Amino acid sequence: MKKHYRSCNLCEATCGLVIEHDASRIISIKGDKDDPFSQGHVCPKAVALKDVHTDPDRLHRPIRRSKGTWKEISWKEAIDYVSSHLRKIQNEFGKDAVAVYQGNPNVHNLGLMLYGRHFRKALGTRNLFSATSVDQLPHHLVAQHMFGHPLMLPVPDIGRTDFFLVIGANPLVSNGSLMTAPNMSGLLQNIRTRRGKVVVVDPRKTETAMKADDHLFIIPGTDVFFLATFLKELFALKKQEEINLKSQLQGVEKLKQIMDQTEFPWETTGISLDRIKGLASSFLKADRAVCYGRIGVSTQKHGTLCQWLINCINIISGNFDREGGQMFTTPAFPVRFSSKRPSSPRWHSRVRNLPEVIGELPVAALEEEITTPGPGQVKGFVCIAGNPVLSTPKGDRLNRALKQLKFMVSIDPYLNETSRHANIILPPAFGLDSSHYDLIFNTLAIRNTAKYSPPLYAPKKGQRLDWQILKRLTIQLNKGRSSFIDRVKFAWLNPERMLSIALKRGPYHQSMNLTLRKLKEHPHGIDLGPLIPVTPSGLFTEDNKIHLAPKLYIQALETLASSPYQPVASSKYPFLLIGKRILRSNNSWMHNSHRLVKGPQQCTIQVNTNDAIQLEITSGQNVRVESSVGSVVLPAEINDHIMQGIVCMPHGWGHQQEDIRLRVAQQNPGVSINDLTDPQSLDALSGNAVLSGVPVRISKYRNTGRMEQ
Ligand SMILES: Nc1nc2c(c(=O)[nH]1)N[C@H]1C(S)=C(S)[C@@H](COP(=O)(O)OP(=O)(O)OC[C@H]3O[C@@H](n4cnc5c(=O)[nH]c(N)nc54)[C@H](O)[C@@H]3O)O[C@H]1N2
Ligand SMILES: Nc1nc2c(c(=O)[nH]1)N[C@H]1C(S)=C(S)[C@@H](COP(=O)(O)OP(=O)(O)OC[C@H]3O[C@@H](n4cnc5c(=O)[nH]c(N)nc54)[C@H](O)[C@@H]3O)O[C@H]1N2
Ligand code: SF4
Ligand SMILES: [Mo]
Numbered sequence: 013m014k015k016h017y018r019s020c021n022l023c024e025a026t027c028g029l030v031i032e033h034d035a036s037r038i039i040s041i042k043g044d045k046d047d048p049f050s051q052g053h054v055c056p057k058a059v060a061l062k063d064v065h066t067d068p069d070r071l072h073r074p075i076r077r078s079k080g081t082w083k084e085i086s087w088k089e090a091i092d093y094v095s096s097h098l099r100k101i102q103n104e105f106g107k108d109a110v111a112v113y114q115g116n117p118n119v120h121n122l123g124l125m126l127y128g129r130h131f132r133k134a135l136g137t138r139n140l141f142s143a144t145s146v147d148q149l150p151h152h153l154v155a156q157h158m159f160g161h162p163l164m165l166p167v168p169d170i171g172r173t174d175f176f177l178v179i180g181a182n183p184l185v186s187n188g189s190l191m192t193a194p195n196m197s198g199l200l201q202n203i204r205t206r207r208g209k210v211v212v213v214d215p216r217k218t219e220t221a222m223k224a225d226d227h228l229f230i231i232p233g234t235d236v237f238f239l240a241t242f243l244k245e246l247f248a249l250k251k252q253e254e255i256n257l258k259s260q261l262q263g264v265e266k267l268k269q270i271m272d273q274t275e276f277p278w279e280t281t282g283i284s285l286d287r288i289k290g291l292a293s294s295f296l297k298a299d300r301a302v303c304y305g306r307i308g309v310s311t312q313k314h315g316t317l318c319q320w321l322i323n324c325i326n327i328i329s330g331n332f333d334r335e336g337g338q339m340f341t342t343p344a345f346p347v348r349f350s351s352k353r354p355s356s357p358r359w360h361s362r363v364r365n366l367p368e369v370i371g372e373l374p375v376a377a378l379e380e381e382i383t384t385p386g387p388g389q390v391k392g393f394v395c396i397a398g399n400p401v402l403s404t405p406k407g408d409r410l411n412r413a414l415k416q417l418k419f420m421v422s423i424d425p426y427l428n429e430t431s432r433h434a435n436i437i438l439p440p441a442f443g444l445d446s447s448h449y450d451l452i453f454n455t456l457a458i459r460n461t462a463k464y465s466p467p468l469y470a471p472k473k474g475q476r477l478d479w480q481i482l483k484r485l486t487i488q489l490n491k492g493r494s495s496f497i498d499r500v501k502f503a504w505l506n507p508e509r510m511l512s513i514a515l516k517r518g519p520y521h522q523s524m525n526l527t528l529r530k531l532k533e534h535p536h537g538i539d540l541g542p543l544i545p546v547t548p549s550g551l552f553t554e555d556n557k558i559h560l561a562p563k564l565y566i567q568a569l570e571t572l573a574s575s576p577y578q579p580v581a582s583s584k585y586p587f588l589l590i591g592k593r594i595l596r597s598n599n600s601w602m603h604n605s606h607r608l609v610k611g612p613q614q615c616t617i618q619v620n621t622n623d624a625i626q627l628e629i630t631s632g633q634n635v636r637v638e639s640s641v642g643s644v645v646l647p648a649e650i651n652d653h654i655m656q657g658i659v660c661m662p663h664g665w666g667h668q669q670e671d672i673r674l675r676v677a678q679q680n681p682g683v684s685i686n687d688l689t690d691p692q693s694l695d696a697l698s699g700n701a702v703l704s705g706v707p708v709r710i711s712k713y714r715n716t717g718r719m720e721q
Contacts, residue, residue, distance in 0.1 A: 013307060017044055017535040018465030020058045021120040022598055025187040025194040026453045027054045029061075031444070031468060038062045038444075038468075048539040049461045050194035055187060056596050056608065063605035064443055068240055069673045070425050072438035072475055082427070083435075086456050087476055087484075090438055095488035097419040097435070098135065101392040107363075110459060111139035111381060111390040113549070115398020116599055118142070119452045121442065123479025124397060126451075126510050130502070131482045134489035138359050138368070139390055141375040146404055147307070148190060149700040150315040152370050156356075157562040160324060160552030162370045163348045163455065164340060166323065167191050168302040169543055170199050171458050172336040174208035175294070175301035179322070180308020180704070182218040186593045189306045192256060192450075192457035197223070209298070211291065213238065213283075214308060215590055216618070217653040217659055218664045228291075229655045232588045232705030233580055234281040236314040238288060240323035240569065241278040244271040245292035246328045256330045260548045263561030267324060270566055276674065277577045282655070296329050300336025303329075308590065312704045313580075314572065316697035320565050327560065331549075339543040340550060342464040343455045344518045344526055345511065350552060362388045366699050374699035375404045376691035382413040391418040397478070401429040402600040402666055405689040405701045406641050415703055423481055426601065427673040440478040441471035449511055449531075463537030464511070464518070465526060479507055568697060581657065583637065585707035587623075590660045591685055600664035603677035615665040615682025616649040619710065623657065624650040634713035637661075641690045644683035659710060663703075 016031040028047025032039040041059050045052035064070070074090035075082040085093070099107050103359070118124045132140060144152070152162035158168075168191055170176060181189065183196045193199055202225055203210055212221040213228045213235070221227035230238060247268050255264065278285050295301045303325045309318040331337030357367030363380045378400065381390045381707060393414065401411045407429075414420060414433035422431035425439045428525055440446075448465040471477060476484075487502065494502070512528040520526035524595060531538065548556040581588055596608040603609050617635055619627075629635055635648045637659070646661065654660055665682025667674050685703075693702040 013039060016468045017047075018444075018468065019450060019463050019537070020054065020061065021443070021448055021450065022057050022061070022602075023187050024164055024189050024192050024453050024456065024459070025053075025055075025196070026039060026050070026192055027058060027194045027449050029054065029058055033468065034617045035671055038065060038324045040483045045538060046536040047463070048537055049457070049459060049463075053198070057598060057602065060602060060605040060608050061443060063607060064602070065582050067604055069604055069675055071427060071437060072441070072472070074436060074438050075427070076436045077434070087474075090436060091110070091481075091484045091488060093436060094421045094438065095485055098392055098394070099489065101419060102135070102137075105391050106388060107136045108139050109390060110135055110137050110392040111378060112137065112394045112395065112396065113375065113378065113398045113400055114396045115400070115403070116143045116147075117397040120450075120452060120683055121446070121476055121478055121555040122449050122507050122511070123446060124482065124619065125162035126507050127479045127482035127486065128396065130486045134486045135394075138373075139381060140372045141378050142372055143375070143398060143403060144372065145374040145376065146311065146701045146703065149197075149369060149698045150310050150319045150695060151190060153316055154319045154323060156370065157564070158320070160554070161348050164552060165190055165456060166326070166332070166338040166340055167456055167458055167543075168304040169336050169339045169458060170302070171202070172542070173203060173207060173300050173302045174336060175289070175298035176200070176203055176210045176296060176303070177213070177303040178210065178211040178220060179239075179303065179305040180310070181304060181306035182214070182220050182593060184220040184223060185218070186306075190456055191304065194454040199471070209294070215588075215655050215658045216592065218592075228283050228287065231280065231655070232308075232590050232658060233312045233314070234442050235309045235312065236317045236321065236569075236572065237276045237278055237326065238281045238283060239284070239318055240271070240274070240276040240573070241288045242292045242693050243321055243325050243328065244274070244276065245289045246296060249293060249296055250328060250330075250372065255328060255329070256334070257327070257332060257547060257558070260557055261327065262555065262557040262559050266561040266566065266673060270561075270570065274570065274573045276573050277547060280577050280579070300334075301329060301331050301535060302326060302337050308704050311701060313693070313695060313702050315695040315700050317565060317569055317572070320562070324560060327558065333545045335542070340546045341457060341543060342460050342519055342546065343453060344460070344520050344540060344684050345449065345451055345514045346450055346518050347455050348552065362386070366694075369698055374694060374701065375400060376544075376694055376699070376701045377601055379406065379413045379691060380403065382416060393417050393420040394397040395420070395422045395424070395430055396432070397424060399428055399430045399600040402664055402684050402686060405686055405691040405693070405703070407686040408642060409691075415624055423478065425449045426604070428601070429672060432669060432672050436480050438476075440481055441475040442478060444468040445475070446477050459542055460540035461537055462526065462531060462540060466530035466532070530662060564697065580705055581707050585709050587659050587708050587710055589637065589685070589688060589706040589708045590638070591660060591663050592660050594662050597662065603665070603667060603680075604674045606676050609676060609680055613647055613680060613682070615662055616647050617710070618649045618651065618654050618660040620654050620656045620658070621650055621652050624648065627710065629712050634715075636711050636713045637708050638710075639688040639690065639708045642687040644685075644687050646683050658710070659708065
């Protein structure tokens with residue numbers, strides 16, 4: 013029996029694992045106590061890596077659809093088939109006729125991160141989409157405007173803070189996002205042991221809120237007014253000369269002026285002015301405080317303004333770029349390059365004229381790009397590690413649209429709700445079969461760390477890793493177009509070589525002799541120390557300053573504050589639907605692990621007790637949920653942990669199609685929240701989808717005998 017050490021790459025926490033195994037069998041998966049970062053912490057999903065590894069439903073060879081059935085074909089045939097079809101479409105209809113969607117696991121996969129860029133470049137299409145625009149796009153946009161680079165994402169230094177203000181995130185369940193921090197419950201507990209405070213602002217009394225010192229219920233989508241009122245109070249309490257980093261700030265006066273002059277409709281939030289002011293005052297009094305907002309505030313109408321205001325709160329309260337506040341990482345693999353950033357938008361979507369943001373278009377526009385005829389219409393589609401039928405707004409419409417494509421390929425280990433539409437599926441050997449180094453999550457971690465994980469088992473004969481698939485496709489697409497030198501260089505590269513080169517260019521090579529070889533000698537990972545201040549030299553703005561008051565945001569906030577507030581809920585759709593995460597679930601793709609889905613149905617709709625009484629709904633009873641774009645039926649879960657007028661359900665469920673191959677998931681399919689979300693509803697500044705605060709009506713479901721979802 014042997015021990016293998018690696019990082020779990022399922023979620024952002026990057027926990028260290030120790031896997032006991034023999035030549036062919038995994039015996040156990042546990043937390044690695046010697047991992048300097050995670051120190052033994054894991055969640056139930058880590059053990060399920062074994063289920064994914066041995067899942068009989070997983071594909072191992074390319075399959076091609078032919079006359080309604082799937083046939084296995086060789087990799088050579090598959091790569092030729094895909095590259096020739098993509099080229100044919102581009103030759104006939106133009107480069108943009110092929111669209112690409114990259115899903116969440118791309119950022120958890122070293123090979124896809126390193127080769128995705130080359131593949132996209134070889135295609136040369138502007139129809140690039142990803143899960144970013146149903147997630148954290150506002151953060152990137154704000155980072156670009158304020159700090160000069162979309163990857164300058166500040167993280168809360170939660171290990172050293174005394175006041176953790178959490179808005180629209182549930183890190184005890186999600187294990188943290190844009191805040192790589194294993195052992196969230198320990199970290200939260202430590203804040204309280206230090207006599208610090210944890211305060212949660214959320215329409216739901218979440219698992220995190222239950223462990224917090226205080227919880228404020230907020231009406232979904234009104235956070236922008238809560239945050240603006242909070243910031244206004246900080247300006248009122250804080251003397252100008254006390255603002256630290258002041259010489260590095262650009263636009264303080266402008267921001268102060270707006271805050272002084274504007275009254276924000278705080279009453280729409282459902283939180284009293286006294287409470288907002290009281291919270292701002294105790295935040296300011298704390299030695300070290302940090303305000304943090306995630307999915308709940310990123311995926312709403314004013315997501316970009318919310319993330320901008322959150323940064324401003326941290327800056328003006330004196331908690332920016334300092335210990336215990338909001339800080340930047342110094343990653344060993346330097347992912348932020350200082351090349352001059354082109355001014356956005358460089359192009360717009362064809363149908364709705366939506367601007368490109370950081371090189372991509374809002375995925376909410378993908379369906380219309382496929383279905384609307386005319387020059388530039390999308391005819392070919394490459395889906396890499398993504399399941400947009402379940403994860404993007406009005407996914408059921410996209411489900412229909414994908415049928416219209418001339419050609420589609422999925423690079424995915426499963427035949428699922430999205431890949432079932434492909435003409436061909438290229439399934440990678442992945443997870444435990446691949447080597448790993450976390451490019452993105454080391455860049456978002458609350459300590460600077462580095463860890464290399466070798467593959468547990470080398471891929472079996474006839475299997476290909478993600479990077480090998482993308483590399484072959486890129487070579488085929490570039491045939492006859494790249495120079496001999498470029499071709500030789502590209503053929504020589506592999507993830508390990510790229511990693512080795514990058515580490516030598518990184519900040520720890522000189523000081524600590526950090527190389528890939530050294531990482532290999534330290535299988536538990538290497539701690540590179542706590543986060544350190546980087547301002548001003550680490551900023552990417554031309555003047556090396558933090559831009560506090562980008563014109564776009566100031567104008568948008570002024571317009572918003574001066575127009576009469578329109579409540580989102582209406583008499584037709586009186587409830588607001590919000591989303592959540594479940595501990596034993598990972599977006600849309602881990603429901604085929606029996607150990608994760610066993611027990612009571614997890615895809616339920618949470619309804620407040622008083623609302624349930626009025627609607628005569630009882631726990632476990634089926635409820636119909638209707639929005640302006642669709643309807644679903646699912647069982648109710650009734651309690652007081654949710655505000656009256658708000659309902660909540662998880663995303664990633666809805667494995668109902670018969671022709672998919674997810675035998676465990678299909679026994680308990682659930683329904684998709686994204687049959688209810690509206691692709692027309694976007695954060696105007698970033699194009700991010702609005703997934704929080706969707707107006708719906710709910711009613712007791714009376715089965716009429718008709719087939720219903
Ligand atoms: N309403 C609503 N919608 C949401 C959200 C929400 O909160 N509410 N959350 C959004 C967020 S934050 C996200 S990140 C997205 C996620 O949405 P997506 O990224 O579109 O989907 P996932 O569910 O992560 O599915 C990932 C796919 O990748 C495959 N896969 C897994 N690992 C690998 C790998 O290593 N290689 C390859 N090639 N394939 C792999 C899986 O089989 C699966 O098909 O959903 C978004 N959608
Ligand atoms: N177990 C598990 N962990 C995961 C994932 C998973 O699917 N399962 N997915 C991973 C991914 S891809 C991501 S992006 C992260 C996300 O990580 P988090 O952002 O922590 O995700 P959620 O748990 O969805 O928390 C969002 C919170 O926002 C609240 N909310 C909704 N609308 C509003 C609003 O209008 N205002 C406010 N203030 N709050 C609101 C919801 O009630 C919920 O508690 O989680 C990651 N971790
Ligand atoms: S918290 Fe995330 S990284 Fe840690 S074991 Fe669970 S899924 Fe893996
Ligand atoms: Mo995400």
